[in-house]
Amino acid sequence: MSKTTPEPSALDRHDEGTPGIGATSSDIQQDYDIEHAARVSAEAAVFMRDRVLSIVSHDLRGPLNAIHSWAHVLERKLASEDPGIARAIAGIRTGVEQQVKLIEDVIDRTRSATRNLVLHQVSAPMQPLIEAEVANIRATVARARNVAIAPQLALDGVSANLDTARFGQAIWALLAYAVETVAAGGTVELLGKIAGGRVEIAAVFAPAPADATPGAAPKTGGIFTETPIDLDNGALPLALPTRVVVAHDGELSDEELVDGRRRIALHFTGRQTG
Missing domain, CATH: 1.10.287 (Helix Hairpins)
Incomplete structure (x- = not known):
């Protein structure tokens, strides 16, 4: 006689996307990464x-x-x-x-x-704020496209007056755009430094050729792949980081380097506190 295995109860189950009692810390972290992205x-x-x-x-x-x-x-x-x-x-x-x-x-x-952005600014250290967004991009958008992120941050002890939630979004959107724009399997460099009281956070990458076959769209963050490149002179995907950094009395720069790579940077006021 066959034996029927009882269906696990709601307390025993770990439904997809909802951490249950049996969920591990890695499951919870994965759910958080997906939700944040x-x-x-x-x-x-x-x-x-x-x-x-x-x-x-x-x-x-x-x-x-x-x-x-x-x-x-x-x-x-x-x-x-x-x-x-x-x-x-x-x-x-x-x-x-x-x-x-x-x-x-x-x-x-x-x-x-x-x-009319309402900002809640506090003095915040830059390095952990950036590292948290890099970790999320790696776990979501970058993993989906097999893109590496290479941080080169010299921001230990550097703080700035920021709305940390909004500025974290600006960093995320900048990195996500770079990851979706670079060829699948490529690398995005993330540079961070302070000089003369100005902080610069830059993403440097080689854009995929215009006629290249696009990679598989990631499940989260694939919002830039279908954006018309001729609308707003190509700056539309950077609307969030541009608006947020301007609201912090900074600016966004976008330039093509001599080697054909693209360098998009956020510039704003900061200070060395440590």
């Missing part, structure tokens, strides 16, 4: 969306301003006695005002959260 990936997508909305808002206002100006010219030049012309010009102005209100109520209001 997914959360920051979603944040980066929001910043990219809002950057697109900003471009749309700007590009729509240009022709609307021109239409409004020409309506004013027509009103002055054409015979005001003609009620048909007066009604036509009034209709044009009403249409322009409706479009402007739509832009303000829908487009501009949607992106207000990232346009």
Whole structure:
């Protein structure tokens, strides 16, 4: 007679993605890595969306301003006695005002959260903040694409006034973009230094050729692979790190080196405390 094995109870099971009583520390760490990568990936997508909305808002206002100006010219030049012309010009102005209100109520209001960042800044050491994001990228996006990350950080004892959550997201998004842009199996160098009271964190990598077959999209963080490269002069994937570092009175630089590699860096104020 066959013996039926009883199904494990809920207390004995470790459902996928949910640590149970039987979960090991490595299981919990893996769940945390996946959750953190997914959360920051979603944040980066929001910043990219809002950057697109900003471009749309700007590009729509240009022709609307021109239409409004020409309506004013027509009103002055054409015979005001003609009620048909007066009604036509009034209709044009009403249409322009409706479009402007739509832009303000829908487009501009949607992106207000990232346009006006609320920062909670504290004095934070840079080295552990960066190392935590590097560890997460290695365990998620880099592992999925078989990309190595080679940190060369000289930031022991260096601190800065930061919103640590937001700045961690900026570092994550910068590294994730580099990992997704480099050829599968390649290496991303991560450099960190301080000079003259300015901290620089740079990702240096050789981008995959434009006609290369893309690698398998990672399960988490694969938000940059489908981004149109011609939109916003190619800077759209860096919307989150750009916005965050600017909010910290810093800037983002993006340059092509003489050997064809790309160097993207965050620059901001820091201090040597140790």
